[in-house]
Amino acid sequence: MKEQIIVETHVHICEPRYDVDRDEMLKRSFESGVKKLINIGADIEENKKVADFDRDGIYKSIGLHPHYIDKFNEDVFNEIKGYIVNKKNIVAVGEIGLDYFKSPSSKENQILIFKKFLSVAKEYNLPVVIHSRDAHDDVYNILKEYNLEKKGVIHCFTGNFETAQKFIDIGYLIGIGGVITFPNAAILKDTVRKLPLEFMVLETDAPWLAPQQYRGKRNEPAYLKYIIEKIAEIKNISVDEVIINTTKNAEKIFNI
Numbered sequence: 001m002k003e004q005i006i007v008e009t010h011v012h013i014c015e016p017r018y019d020v021d022r023d024e025m026l027k028r029s030f031e032s033g034v035k036k037l038i039n040i041g042a043d044i045e046e047n048k049k050v051a052d053f054d055r056d057g058i059y060k061s062i063g064l065h066p067h068y069i070d071k072f073n074e075d076v077f078n079e080i081k082g083y084i085v086n087k088k089n090i091v092a093v094g095e096i097g098l099d100y101f102k103s104p105s106s107k108e109n110q111i112l113i114f115k116k117f118l119s120v121a122k123e124y125n126l127p128v129v130i131h132s133r134d135a136h137d138d139v140y141n142i143l144k145e146y147n148l149e150k151k152g153v154i155h156c157f158t159g160n161f162e163t164a165q166k167f168i169d170i171g172y173l174i175g176i177g178g179v180i181t182f183p184n185a186a187i188l189k190d191t192v193r194k195l196p197l198e199f200m201v202l203e204t205d206a207p208w209l210a211p212q213q214y215r216g217k218r219n220e221p222a223y224l225k226y227i228i229e230k231i232a233e234i235k236n237i238s239v240d241e242v243i244i245n246t247t248k249n250a251e252k253i254f255n256i
């Protein structure tokens, strides 16, 4: 049987926590079948590194996470936009979004900056990688209003099926990560049970959010297998079926 490629749609490869063993970490990823990865930039420093990190199989998403928008100004915006416009293998704008649980910035300011990056995605016809925490209604309404050509991924989704349904109804995919392996993730498990595979992509959010098997430790893309196994178990389907479908979705949305 043909070997299946797994796509990791959300990993912070340039995080300093990988400075000691980044090449080995990526080797383990490729050996585990995770051969296409979306490397995410969330703050100014990380974007700089992601923009210049060129490797086979590694694609870039550049943006500004709501946790870091206290550093936002026009210079920062132009710098980040410059990477999006000028660097190789940029496949998305993100991560961007709204976080009403924890952010140094007001709702109004978060919305303003979120919209600026959505405009960049629209201008350059790129999909978006969305962070949404305690802010699903506003994120939904804004994404609906912007009606991007390429849509994108609601990353690290942990909400209920009705909320997921709203996002897929306007063309977005749902990113499923390590939380699905946690024993107490009843709502997310119900969502995954009901959500057709055609609307799902896989992610670790590494180095954060390690699956149950490594909970509290540093995460890495090779651990996607635990997420895949859990989805297969919940949906009572084969691991291959999970991989084939989520890979197809990821390749299509990011054009990789």
Ligand SMILES: [Zn+2]
Pocket: 010, 012, 040, 042, 095, 205
């Ligand atoms: Zn992230």
